[in-house]
Amino acid sequence: MKSPLYDQDILLWAEQQAAALRAGNLSALDTAGLLEELEDMGNERKEALQSLLRNIMAHLLKLQYSPAHDPRAGWVEEISEWRAQIETKLDDTPSLKHYSEELYRKAWPQARRVVDRSFRQYGEHAQLPDDCPYALEQVLDYDFFPEQ
Numbered sequence: 001m002k003s004p005l006y007d008q009d010i011l012l013w014a015e016q017q018a019a020a021l022r023a024g025n026l027s028a029l030d031t032a033g034l035l036e037e038l039e040d041m042g043n044e045r046k047e048a049l050q051s052l053l054r055n056i057m058a059h060l061l062k063l064q065y066s067p068a069h070d071p072r073a074g075w076v077e078e079i080s081e082w083r084a085q086i087e088t089k090l091d092d093t094p095s096l097k098h099y100s101e102e103l104y105r106k107a108w109p110q111a112r113r114v115v116d117r118s119f120r121q122y123g124e125h126a127q128l129p130d131d132c133p134y135a136l137e138q139v140l141d142y143d144f145f146p147e148q
Contacts, residue, residue, distance in 0.1 A: 112130075
């Protein structure tokens with residue numbers, strides 16, 4: 001059972017857990033809370049990777065299907081930044097690579113919905129593909145940008 005402090009003040013709880021670990025006081029550890037936090041840490045890393053993949057795919061779609069000219073340079077810059085962030089995340093957490101394909105598949109319908117809504121909001125009309133037109137390798141490739 002988690003400590004009540006876990007739900008009341010997670011920062012204080014974390015500080016107490018760290019102090020107990022440093023002191024070797026294993027009996028003072030909130031094992032259930034620690035397990036939950038460790039699982040959440042892993043999930044947050046996967047969610048962050050999925051979010052970056054979604055953003056890249058959405059901007060690739062915009063580059064390919066939007067007739068707008070002014071925002072294109074910004075889209076390219078953002079794609080490059082997000083690719084760099086993914087590279088850093090994969091270097092820092094190599095096991096994330098094992099989830100890349102799954103997260104890429106999950107991110108695609110989200111990216112498509114985001115772009116569809118954006119296009120409708122700005123009065124743009126495009127028939128977006130049902131299946132992702134970009135391979136994961138292209139999404140991650142610093143030099144890949146689709147033709148308009």
